[in-house]
Amino acid sequence: MFSAGGVVAALLIPVHLFLFGLAFPLGWIDPPSHAKIAGLIAHPLARLYLFVLCSLPLFHWAHRFRYTLYDGLQIKHLNEVIFFLCYGGAIAGTVIAAYLLWNIGGWPR
């Protein structure tokens, strides 16, 4: 799942961070109206896409961050704590994403 998350992260994350973190808020590109974006994410395929987008990269982060802490800070003795924080965080994010996306209404229009 680490490499799947890495591929999803490599392909999709930059454009999403650019649009939602910079371009839309700062007005470089006109942000979509609420009606339009609500209509977009109501579609089941859009929700599935968002679920994959929000779940796999978190597991990619969990694995990579865990080993960075081991190798970088030499704290392998804190194994259990790191394991639960990393994979627990990834699972928490996945659950939140599932909950949010499951409860989106407005389909079909």
Next chain:
Amino acid sequence: MVEKLEAEEKAYTLYHPRWYRPRVSTYWWLGRWPYLKFILRELSSIFVAWTVVLMLLAIASVERGPQAWAHFLAFMRNPLMVAINVIGFLFVVFHTVTWFNLTPHAMVVRVRGKRVPGLMLSGPNYALWIAISAAVAWLLMR
């Protein structure tokens, strides 16, 4: 008698003293630029996770209505958030570039016995990345 003593001395046992492992400093990665570059590459995953958090916040705000969506956009205009997102964007692109550049190393493709050059493996990844990014942007900008 002397031969028997020599024979005993030559007997091997299973015992081996512990291998010597020098303790590595916590700051080993600051020693050289390639080490630091490696750690920075791995830390780019933090900003990948940050983007996921951002997307979850965006989805939640869209679900709550037009005011919440506008509030989310205004929150992202905060200078601190802009700074985090700019740095995050650089790191996330760094992740993409280093990830694609590793593809030829991870997957060695041979055609008729000769190894395919790396660019032919990572190039299509870049092209796919541009295409998919353009498609996502188009969907959101229509």
